[in-house]
Every structure is written in C-alpha cells, then in structure tokens.
Amino acid sequence: MSRFDGYFLRQLLVLFGFFTLVLVGVFWITRSVSLFDRVISGGQSAIVFLEFTALTLPTLIRTVMPMAVFAAAVYATNRLSRESEMTVMLATGSSPWRLARAVVLFGLVTGVMMAAISVFLRPASVEQLEIRQAEVAGDVTAQLLNEGEFLHPADGVTVYIGRIDLDGTLHEVFVSDRRDPANSVSYSSSTAYLVNNAAGINLVMLDGVALRLDKDGRTLSSTLFQDASYDISALTSTGGMNTRSLEAIPTMELIRDREAIASAEGFSPGELTDELHQRFSWIAICVAVGLVGYATLMLGSFSRFGLWPQILGAFTILVLLEGVRGFVSPVVIDEPGLWIVLYAPAVIGILISCLFLAVAGRPIWRRSRAEVAV
Template identity: 85%
Template sequence: MSRFDGYFLRQLLILFGFFTLVLVGVFWITRSVSLFDRVISGGQSAMVFLEFTALTLPTLIRTVMPMAVFAAAVYATNRLSRESELTVMLATGSSPWRLARAVFLFGLVTGLMMAAISVFLRPASVEQLEQRQAEVASDVTAQLLNEGEFLHPASGVTVYIGRIDLDGTLYEVFVSDRRDRASTVTYSSKTAYLVNNGSGIHLVMVDGVALRLDQQGRTLSSTLFEDASYDISELAHGNDMSQRSLEAIPTFELLENRQALTANEGFSEGELVDELHQRFSWIAICVAVAMAGYATLMLGSFSRFGLWPQIFGAFTILVLLEGVRGFVSPIVIDDPALWAVLYLPAVIGILISCLFLLIAGRPLLRKKPRESDLAWPQA
C-alpha cells in the first residue's frame, strides 16, 4: 500500500466513523422517544430503557452503515478532488483504477464490520431483546404501579390505584374482574399491599368492599371486609412469547437446521433462506456502495465548486440499489432456489462502478485542429 492509499483510507475511515455516529444518533433519538414512553408507562425503570436501547443498537447500526459507507466515499472523494489531490495523482500517471484500491479496501473493512454485526451480533441481540420483552410483559407488579391510571393488565381486568407511598402502600384501590361474564366481581379498598409469598403475587386489600354481580339471578351482593387477597400472578400467563422471530434465529441454525425450524417453529423455507442470505448480502452491499460513490465522482473533472452533478448521480444510484433490494426479497420467499437474486443489488453496484471507472480512465479525445486554425495570420 502506497502512502497515498494509506492517506485516502484514513480519510475514508474517519469520515465513516463520523457519519455512522451522526446517523445512529439521529435514528436513535427518533426511535427512543416512543420506546421511552412505552417502557416508562409500563412501570419500568430507566435502566430497563437503557438495556432495551443497547439491545437495539446492532439492528440500528446495520441499517445506517451502508449509508455511512456511501457518504464517506462520496465526501472523501469530493474533498480530495476539490483540493486538487486527486488531480495531482492523475497527472502523475495514476489511473482511476489504481486510486480505487483504497476505496475497495475500505469497502472490505466495513464489510467485515458488517459481517460481525449482521451474522453474529444482531441475531444475539434480537433474541435477548425478545426474552427481556417477555419478562417485562409478564411483570404484573410493574404494570400495576402507576398512579391515577386505569390499567388493563389482562383482558377483562381493570385496576386503578389513586396514590402510591414510598414504602409501597397503595391507596384508593379499585379492581374489576370481568373474565367470568356470568359473575363479575369488583373490589374497592382504602389501602392495599402487593405481597409475594413464593406461590404467587397477591394484592392484599384492607378496609374495603367487594361487589359481585350475578348475571343469571340478576342480583348484586356486597361484602364488607377488613382484609382480602386477590391473586394477580395469573394475569401474566397470557404474555409469554413462545416463538422466536426470524431475526432472532442464530445464523448457524439457519445454515444447518432449516428443516427443523420449518417443522417446529412454522417458518417457510423461503423465509429462512431469505433471512440467511439477507445477512450476507449486507456485507457485499458495503463494498458496492463504496465503489459506486467513488466511481461516479471520478467521472467529473476538477472543479473548485465540487462535483455536485456527480454527487447527485451517485445518490440516484444508491436509491436505485435500495429499490432493487426491496424488490428481490419477495421473489426469494416465494422460490428459495432463487436466493442468488438477493446479491443482485451488490452486483449491479459493482458493475456500474467498473463501467464508470472504465470511462473515467479513457484519455480525452481531442479534436483535430482545422487547417484554418494552423494557418498564420495574414498581415
């Protein structure tokens, strides 16, 4: 690797880190608002929100990484051209193909990063996230600890708590259980406590009244009580997540156990093949967008104002590749034998890059001077 290649590669990697940080920050802020509201409103702590955020980062980074690679390649090439560094290298005999070595190596480095995220880290993080979501969803205690709100921890059950003291005492408690339509029960008490006795979680109410409505006899009976226990642990039974999503399945299982996954978890062969090759196609797309961004800008000549027409053309190519990626996935789901089309966007990007570099490397055709231009001026 020459000194210029090393210099170009460092510029690309620095800009890649910058654009990745910016894009991840923008997307994270957009998604974290709804996630924060959902987690906190469910009675969970800020630590649970931070945990969920950390588990979603691999998916978020995989989404923005191709855009960051493309932006780094375009910005670095445009800056080197604007500052005449590429012009000097071309003038000393280096061809666009020769200067593309650093960009291709940059694509390989980011592709290795993408491989670690797409093949290993993202499936593991999605699996852990789904497990934690199931645990949080089954945490009835956290769901009930919300002041001044009518909560519905299960279908047919409504709970209201007016105030919660720091010591855990609940005030102005209201519970309506309508799961048995023939006999609905409503509890109301001044104070209550959540007690975990090992066998389950119970809501112990003190100084209240229980109203039971018998739909068949059309009678309403009331019972005053000094203390009553209401079992709420069974409210969590309907929230268990028994099936993994496609994104949570480890890559090794997709490679070796597709028949077992189809039989046991209900996924089709096309869905499994699509998910497997999607993970690897993200690696190839990093190389393709890096080369496409560089090659498109090499079509332009030196300009102090930058290569804005070429930048717009490179962005158009990026949109085209993303459109093709969305088009080929349903084809593979319908026919798993056509898995190779998932790599079509990367192949198209590399072919376009080779074509543009071929055009950029050809010498300019000079027009032959006319005889009138060669004639000496008459006195």
C-alpha cells in the same frame, strides 16, 4: 499501500465514523420516543429503557452502515477533487483504477464490521431483546405499582392505587374486573399488599367492600370484607417466549439446521434461506455502495463548485440498488433455490463502478464522444 492510499483511507474511515454517528443518532432519537413511552408506561425504570436501547443498536447500526459508507465515499472523493488533490494524482499518471485501491480496502474494512454485526451481534441482540420483552410483559408487579393512575393491565380490568409506602403497603386500592360482562365485580379497600407465592401473584385487600353487578338479574350486591384475595397473575402472560423471530435465530443454526427449524418453529424454507443470505448480502453491499460513490464522481472533471451532477447520479444509483434489494427478497422466499439473486444488487453496483472507472480512465475517448454528441 502508498502514502496517498493511506491518506485517502484515513479520510474515508474518519468520515464513515462521523456519518455513522450522525445517522445512528437521528434514527435513535426517532425510535427512542415510542420505545421510552412503552417502557415507562409499563411501569419499568429508565435502566430497562437503556437496556432495550442497547439491544436495538446492532439492528440500527446495520441499517445505517451502507448509507454511511456511501456518504463517506462521496464526500471524501468530492473534497479531494475540489481541493485538487485528486487532479494532481491523476496528472502524475495514477489511473482511477489505481486510486480505487483505498476505496476497495475501505469497503473490505466496513464489510468486516458489517459481518460482525449482521452475522453475530444482531441475532444475539434480537434474541436477548425478545427474552427481556417477554419478561417485562409478564412483570405484573411493575405494571401495577404506579401511584395515582388508573391502569389497565388487561382488557376489562382497571386498577387504581392512591399511595404506596416504602414498605410496599398499598393504600386507597380500587379494582374493577369486567372480563365477564354479565357478572362484573369491583373491589375497594383502604390497604392492600401484593403477595407472591407458588400459586401466583395475589392482591390481598384489607377492610374493604366488593360490589357485584348481575346484569341478568339486574341486581347490585355489596359485601364488606376484612380481607380478600384477588389473583392478578393471569392479567398478563408470565410465561416465556413461545416462538422466536427469524432475526433471533443464530447464523450457525441457520446454516446447519434449517430443516429442523422449519419443522419445529413453522418457518418456511424460503424465509430461512432469505434470512441467512440477507445477513451475508449486507457485507457485499458495503463494498458495492462505496465503489459506486467513488466511481460515479470520477466521471466528473475538476470544479471548484464540486461534482454535484455526479453526486446526484450516485445517489440515484444507490436508490435503484435499494429498490432491487427490496424486489429480490420475495423471489427467494417463494423459491429458495434462487438465493443467489440476493447478491444481485451488490454485483450490479460493482459492475456499474467498473464501467464508470473504465470510462473515467479514458478521458480522450470520453471527450471525443462528447464532441460527436455536440
């Protein structure tokens, strides 16, 4: 590797880190608002929110990495061209193909990063996230322990707790159970406790009254009690996950046991094949978008004002490649044998880059074509 290649590669990596950080920050802020609201409204702590955020980061990073690779390649190439460094290298006899070595190496480095995230880290994080979401959804205690709020842990059930002491004593408790429309019941008590035993979680209320409404008989009966137990373990699902999503299946399991997964978990062979090859196609797309950004800008000549027409053209090609990626996925789901088309966007991007580099490497031919057009 020459000194210029190392210099170009360092520029690309620094800019890639910057754009990745910015894009992850923007996407994270957008998504974290709704996530924070769901977690906190469910009675969970900020620690749970931070845990969920950390588990969603691999998916978020995988989404923004191709954009960061493209932006770094375009920005670095444009800056080197604007500051005449690219022009000097071309004038000394280096061809666009020769200068592309740093971009190819940059694509391979980011491809390795993408492989670690897409093939290993993301499936593991999604699996752990689904486990934690199931645990949080089944945490009835956390959902109920909120002072001064009318909570709805299940359809037709309303719970209100006026105050909670440090020792766990609940005061001013109200429970309304309307799951049976014909026979609704409401409890209110001065104090109560949450008791967790082998049979489940029970709300034990002391010194209260139970009001039962019989709509058929049009009667309202009241019962004073010294203590009453109300089973709250059935308000939410406390069991584990019944099924896992496609994204949570480990890659090695997808490679070895697709037939077993399809029969046991109900996924179609096309869905499993699409998910497996999508993970590897993200690696190839990192190399392709970096080359597209560099090669398109090499079509332009030196300008102090930058290469904005070429930048716009590179962005257009990126959008078209993303459109192709969205088109080929349903094809593979319907026909798993056509999995090779998932790599078509990366192949198309590399072929377009090679074409642009071939044109950029023949300025005399390009100039003659322009004169003929005039």
